[in-house]
Amino acid sequence: VASTLTDRTCSAMGTYTYTYTSRPRALPCQRRRYRDHLMQLAEEPVHHGNIMYDRRVVRGNTYALHTGPLPGQPDPIEIQRQQQAKRRALAKKRAQEQFRPRTPEPVEGRKHVDVQTEMYLEEIADRIIVDVECQTDAFLDRPPTPLFIPAKTGKDVATQILEGELFDFDLEVKPMLEVLVGKTIEQSLLEVMEEEELANLRASQYAYEELRNVELAEVQRLAEQEKRHREEKERRKRQQWEVVYKHSETAQKVAARVFAQRYLADLLPSVFDSLRDGGYFYDPVERDIEIGFLPWLMNEVDKTMEYSMVGRTVLDMLIREVVEKRLAAYEQRDDQPPAGKPKDELGESGRMTEPPVGYELQEQSTAQPQRPLPGRDSLQRTPDDGRYMESVLAQETKLMEEAEYEQTKIRKTSGTEVLQPRGDFQP
């Protein structure tokens, strides 16, 4: 449907004429006959308006139109009032008409249409003498669709089921019921059993786990006990072994100690003895005397002896010279008086023998301490000589006595010194 408002043709002129074009179509009637159905299931059949009955179309003469309300009175208001009154009347009429039976409404999809069914169509042209305005009624509720009861077709047939002809409900229902109930119960029993089985399994698992734990603990305890006992045994054994070892070691030590003690028992005296023998124990004073004093003494003695020796040798030499001179003199005198000096000869020989005797004496005296006395005696025995000899003798004896004194002194000291160590050997 194309409706265009064309003003192209006249827009140049400034004014336009209204034109309206549309393809020819059947216009739908805009008038709503019923209130909107709340649950509009199917689309209502579109009511097309009949142009013949369209109010908008002017029919008949246009030169005798009712132009409007007569001037003078406020007609629009009156007209409106009239209209309202008319509306009310119409509404009443309509309400009354509702109870009146009418032709049935058109079937779905169909519509009642006035149609001229004669052979020749007649133009229905009503000349409108009176213009009547009318106003649509207020919306009414859509009346409920009446039940469609189709026309009865076919033959009526009736059957009558007499008592006991069909089936016995109680008998027939039993197996079915049994099956139904049985299946239900069986299913539920299965489910319950399954749950119970699961619960039992879990309980037995639990119990098993308990037992397992306990047994495992027992095993571990026994193993631990075994280990401890073994360790304890090992420890005890080791202890014992150590004890035995210590015991033996101690015994050995004791034995060694005893032996060593005994071995060394007379070590000490022997050591001391040997040391004493070695002269390691000495009285320092004695030692000092021995080392320091006695050598000096001996030296001095030696010196003194030497002096005396020297003196004696000098004396001897003197005597010898004298004697030789005398001898020579005597020999000279001998030539003259031969018997003058036998004493002198004796004396000389005595004198000559004296020194060696003195020597001997000295030697003897040095050698044997007890000899000087007999030596002296011998001296005293032999010289029955004269005075010269006696004086010489006296000198000699004096010297000798001195020497003897010294010697005895020396002897004493040395003798004592020698005596001491030799005390043991000389009984």
Place this chain on the structure above:
Amino acid sequence: MAHARISMYLPPDINPTQAAIAYGCRALPKLNEELQSEDLLTRQKALMALCDLMHDPEHVYVAIDTGCLESLKVLLKDNNDMVRIKTTEVLYIMATHNVGREGFLEHDVILALSSLLNDPQSACRKNLHLAFKHVALLPSGAQGIVNSGLIPSLVWKLQREEEEIQGLLLDTLAACLTEDATEALGSHVVPFLKQKLLSTNDDIRSKAARTLIAVSIPLEGKNQVWQHDVIPILVHLLKDRVEEVQANAAGALMYATVTTQGKYAALDTEAIHPLLSLLGSSLSKARLNATKALTMLAEAPEGRKFLQSRVPVFRVLEDDTSEAVRRAAQIAVKVIEWKP
């Protein structure tokens, strides 16, 4: 003529969230195909349908046979949360059946599941841990979990997760550690368990004590338990309100006191009195564990001396209902009266 209008009410059987389950043996293959489809909605509906079907072990078997596990593994890495949650739920239901567990072990599902340990959705993680727990109930399953190296991450997770999941984790760990505890001992499981023993939740405490039982079976575990001073806490737990906790604590003590150090640690914390009171408990497990723990303590001379006065109690226990308790009581009496 009848109305062509359809009824206002939907048919009673249709669940719009579920895919239609084909009849008979076509059900699972069709669902498998739907699982692999590109459309998110199809996948989700297929997963819901699968959840319902998996309660039947025969269907589980068929599902594994037709290779549903592979598609499920792919779906585990899906971006959509709902898909992941449902997949883990399906896997959990499958894990409750032995066939499912066997299938898991064959198809390496455990490893694929472990990638979801850090998933942001808590429902997903919960299902994941439920699946793990059921897998761990099977000894070979527990071995599988240990072999895939999940134990350290599970132990670490013990600290982070919420309480419900912690309970599940503890169950899983308890089962796995009975198989092989070395890895866990290396990843500080004992300090974590020590903390959990002091938790306020009864369930967590009892499960933590049960896990400790499993931990202290190997010697290394016993040593660690002694080192970290868990024994005083266990002794304290012997006086707990909940019987289950008491029983499990007694069990853990039973194992921990096998070593000499453990024995003396327990004796120092006066463990004998609570254990004696446990002998009168109603739970047979508690009586059993307490008897065994007292047997351990009686190995030590101090314990033996103390318990010699209590031998009549053990004599009473020898008439107990449970066979195991009777045997344990006899052994205890024998140990107490042993003379070196």
